[in-house]
């Protein structure tokens with residue numbers, strides 16, 4: 001007789017993984033039945049609601065970095081990058097070298113996935129202990145307010161982290177578009193990490209030498225239209241746990257907001273650019289010289305908005321902590337403790353996203 005063995009679910013991408021999340025409804029589906037509906041669970045407390053009125057800080061713009069100048073090692077552009085990381089934690093890059101066609105294909109592949117019938121999308125659904133797949137942001141309590149967003153998260157690098165059970169492989173062109181886009185973004189990310197390495201007092205290979213091969217994950221965020229965008233949030237305020245994140249946003253629709261000097265500022269889209277933000281891991285490695293910044297997304301009444309975030313991260317088992325070059329016990333005392341990356345991420349996901357509250361895990 002064949003013995004049935006119940007495998008402990010610690011296979012690739014299963015088991016405890018990056019955390020445990022409650023499963024919640026799918027906002028795109030709720031709206032298919034009633035496009036005007038704004039269920040109670042999505043209505044934010046008054047203090048957390050976005051101000052949709054005229055942006056009073058219209059003149060403030062996220063810094064723009066010309067990537068072709070960085071490639072030429074232009075001292076002025078490198079200084080601008082350093083300042084953008086210190087004062088904003090966010091910048092938009094132009095002339096990054098990713099061909100427009102590749103970005104257009106990526107957006108089209110994402111749109112095609114979210115247009116699939118729910119039953120089809122559900123074949124890629126993530127489980128409760130899963131980060132990869134189709135679903136929603138991590139949810140840790142039944143009482144927690146929910147984000148007006150459905151998403152699809154896939155790991156793309158290193159190759160062995162790809163788990164095709166979460167990929168819609170029968171959707172024509174999807175796999176190719178994600179792979180091609182991710183490969184191009186990896187090239188941009190390599191240049192960013194080389195520049196950050198130098199700015200943090202090392203040579204261009206400093207971060208790679210310290211951390212080894214980076215992981216890359218792609219999160220496709222789908223924000224349906226909302227009849228009351230003043231009551232809900234597309235994504236609650238948070239900072240990313242990554243080293244840094246590269247975001248491809250809609251060319252026209254505003255949605256991303258950044259907390260800059262205590263005020264929410266729109267990151268107005270520049271067509272074909274990429275928005276880059278510093279994540280918690282660089283904040284820790286730089287001993288706080290570069291800070292991850294709180295950001296959120298708002299929804300709108302007119303058109304669904306899609307954004308594609310690529311997270312560049314250390315490997316799960318890698319220890320992160322302030323770089324030797326960023327610590328000087330006299331002038332720059334160590335402000336963060338060392339932690340294994342996956343332990344940091346698990347603790348982050350175990351809390352409701354609340355701005356930067358989770359970074360207290362590693363503060364000294």
Ligand SMILES: O=C(O)CCC(=O)C(=O)O
Nearest residue numbers: 219221255256297307309
């Ligand atoms: O949609 C956006 O503009 C922001 C997305 C985001 O912050 C994220 O995916 O971490």
Ligand SMILES: [Fe+2]
Nearest residue numbers: 238239240295
């Ligand atoms: Fe984010």
